[in-house]
Amino acid sequence: MGLDKVGFVAGGVGTCSFTGSAGSLTVATERRCQSNLQMTIAPEQKILRTPVPGLTVNSDGNVWVPQRARPRRNRKTEGMRSLVRENSVGPQNLVYPLFVHTKDYNEEIESMPGCERHSVDSVMNEVKFAHSLGVNQFILFPKIPEELKSNTADECYNPDGLVPQLVSRLKHSFPGISVWTDVALDPYSDQGHDGIVSSDNRGDGGKGRILNDETIEQLCRQSVCQARAGSDVLGPSDMMDGRVGAIRDALDAEGFTDVSICSYTAKYASAFYGPFRDALDSAPRESSNAPQNKKTYQMDPANSRESLVEAANDVLEGADMLMVKPGMPYLDIIRLLKDNTDLPIAAYHVSGEYAMLKAAAMNGWLDEKTAVLEALLCFKRAGADAILTYYSRQAAIWMNE
Ligand code: PBG
Helix, strand or coil: CCCCCCCCCCCCCCCCCCCCEEEEEEEEECCCCCCCCCCEEHHHHHHCCCCCCCECCCCCCEEEECCCCHHHHHHCHHHHHHCCCCCCCCHHHHEEEEEEEECCCCCCCCCCCCCCEEEEEHHHHHHHHCCCHCCCCEEEEEEEHHHCCCCCCHHCCCCCHHHHHHHHHHHHHHCCEEEEECCCCCCCCCCCCEEEEEECCCCCCCCEEEEEHHHHHHHHHHHHHHHHHCCCCECCCCCCCCEEEEHHHHHHHHHCCCCCEEEEEECCCCHHHHHHHHHHHCCCCCCCCCCCCCCCCCCCCCCHHHHHHHHHHHHHHHHEEEEEEECCHHHHHHHHHHCCCCEEEEECCCCCCHHHHHHHHHHCCCCHHHHHHHHHHHHHHHHCEEEECCCHHHHHHHHCC
């Protein structure tokens, strides 16, 4: 049986010509073959289809796209892939955010299936379980009863309040963990803002301004209160100018030189915080004298260079870690800060990102485990050292499998 149709001219690297007769062909290429080759092809290797014009064949008569570098060789087995793998993520990289309230039972959070507002006892159990899986970092977010909220948010530094009480219980029961606490007024604010709302109508917006320095005074009280309770890492998430330095001084003046500050350095005014605000009922209020958004203090999602200004300030003010928030839509900012500063970088995989993954998984549209572990790994690749994620518990289970 003769070859149906052979004979084509390959462009580029080599030129081959074929003279086909049953079972043999001649291959001549300018570069790849020094001389004409005369070969016999076993019947089963015969080219049965018409070669694609422009492609060449090797000395065996098989199609050959001439190239020396073939990156797939480093992916050919799991052994080879694991040999050359650049990044990995484990439970030790995770910071587990937990919502806590004053009730003695748990409540589901509608927009965050799988997350709950925990009772204090439930937080203790959750920490114990996650810690047994290798998660060592926990950050607390309180839902404060409405009657304790005010514009100046004074409940935030009540030593008998929900957060300080829980911090000391956690530190007492689990000496091996680090407890992180959020520094900002919003859970305690009857305005739903991270700072104190001015009662006058000055300012460009014509509506209540968020007072920077007066807010910082409260944040310092809150920070010292949390440090006294035993908090290991403070996370100022408020975005007031100069708060990191002021908090550092207030802590140091009381002897808390070992308490760390993970600054929310590049925190954007993002729609991805929606489910979090549902969880804590902390969204800016319509009744507030201030705008119903946080754009005068959180960053514009259109900007990246501004994050370098924030980072430079935080470094000078004594921050120990720099956080980028949200996470997945802002991987470029993580990389930017990683390349331009020398401090560890934290990424906040925020509530809306959790909700997106969860919703797709619940609909059967994404394979949850693979997608979540990929997302977390990508934070590492982008330059994050620590990842705050509501998936911490589940991811640690998967990572331990
Ligand atoms: C507020 C704060 C927010 C989050 C953490 N701290 C919301 C906001 O700025 O309104 C959001 C976290 C998340 O969405 O998971 N200090």
